[in-house]
Amino acid sequence: MSNIAYFPKPHVDQRPGKRERTKTANRQAILDAARAVFGELGYDAATVRDIIRRTGLASGTFYNYYKSKEEVFDALADDGARRFRPLLRAESEKATDFESFVRGAILAYFNFVATEQESWRINRPPGEQIPHARPSPEMTAVFDEVREGFARVLERAHAPAVDLDYLTSACIAVAREIGDKMLERRPIDTEGAADFAVKLILGGLPALPRL
Amino acid sequence: MSNIAYFPKPHVDQRPGKRERTKTANRQAILDAARAVFGELGYDAATVRDIIRRTGLASGTFYNYYKSKEEVFDALADDGARRFRPLLRAESEKATDFESFVRGAILAYFNFVATEQESWRINRPPGEQIPHARPSPEMTAVFDEVREGFARVLERAHAPAVDLDYLTSACIAVAREIGDKMLERRPIDTEGAADFAVKLILGGLPALPRL
């Protein structure tokens, strides 16, 4: 068997080994199972065992990847933020003025959550409450991205300086809350909701106290 | 000892019996202990045992009053809303126009949370996240109160009709988020925060889409 001459490729430029592949596969399987379980049972009722059972893996394996139920939830939020961030960045670069930035960003967010919810917020028990995601790296990055977008666009327009932290917090809060309310209505009207949120923010901006 | 003649009062118009008194005392003791424990350990880390231990009562007694940790947390939020509601109502009645209503309500809320936090949000572990309160009766009542206040004041001013649910949600979201950010700054500046929130809302109002 050994005299067949072939060049065993040196281990550069090769697809990752089996170890690495099952590792990412397991991590992804746990994430998917967690998404499903949170959707079906709600965050509070869900247990680590429920999640890991659905993957067919052993209970101990869960803890090789995540420390707790909270951490896997944060990872889910992080995952969402990571997928949303390019959309936000695209809006930020495409925007010519403040209005187009806000409108683009909010509409992108509303479309994003409207798409996500069907794979994530199914069959939630009534009154169940999803906790606010902890400030994960990606979540903070989204906040910063919005903040920097504001700073850039406002400076370009020579707008007077305002409290950027308050402004960013307020805009994200409005988007999140109106987004939630929007999802409860039928049919889901992302344009209408975005129109409301955008006009509220853009109308309020010139009135804000200057620093 | 027994021949001293006195009139045993008939049991009408009397303070409630001992049973009733210890019942309300226990319920209050559990509530106070829960507030302290949530403040020290954070909501997630706190257990029913931690709460009941602090009262000196037996573990089973807790379940005579509340079904779970979640329920006692909701009761705390309910309690806060119940104490805040009169302040909100006072602002609503005192207000002459939309601006004074919004400004009064938001300032009242900011002062309220600033006062509350020192007896409630002490010593929280970093990164800890308090879950959003479930829609308890009192919380819904506050939402409705704000909504009705808006409806009344806007109609009186012959303002055009807007989406009241969206407006109320957005205002509450702004107040809550700016309030949180305000609490993280030193010194705590309720007037400055209120000024920001009020101007954002009042500036945005005329721009909102009409129904």
Add this chain to the structure above:
DNA sequence: GGACGTTCGTGACGCCCCGTCATGATCACA
């Protein structure tokens, strides 16, 4: 004032979930 029925406070108990760890299987590499 005594006796009876009711209302809770009590803490031990069984249950389930949590997070860990020793073990063995699998993989990378020589």
Add this chain to the structure above:
DNA sequence: TGTGATCATGACGGGGCGTCACGAACGTCC
């Protein structure tokens, strides 16, 4: 093929959860 490293496995101890049978304190009626 051999060796060391990596990682899946599931049994295990620990602890919180919610319940329940018991007894004491209370209200009530005679």
